[in-house]
Amino acid sequence: MNRRIVIAILSLGLFTAWPAIATPPYTAIIIDSGSPYFVPKSATVSSGTPVRWENPTATEHTITHIGCLEDPTACAFDSGIVLPNGNFTLPGLAPGRYPYLCRLHPIMYGIVTVTDSFAPSQL
């Protein structure tokens, strides 16, 4: 086979494989201007799976764990301002329930439930 063709095929393989390597799987939550504001409002992920909020709205928002409002030591995550067309990604969280809201619009709230990778019934 012609060496150029072989190189072209190998290059094509590298380019098609690249996005899969560069982008780890994550669970996406889309911010919406109307109710329920976070889609899905209740998301369940297994521990180790990143969660990514995407903001396609024309407004700034935050993704703030409820614990941050009560006690800084109980704050699991706080995005700060997420700009329009911006996003906020959390690496994998420990198992638990994480209610959150938008500091700027507290009517916007949701919950992420992180399950253990191994359910007790499987042990």
Ligand SMILES: [Cu+2]
């Ligand atoms: Cu908001």
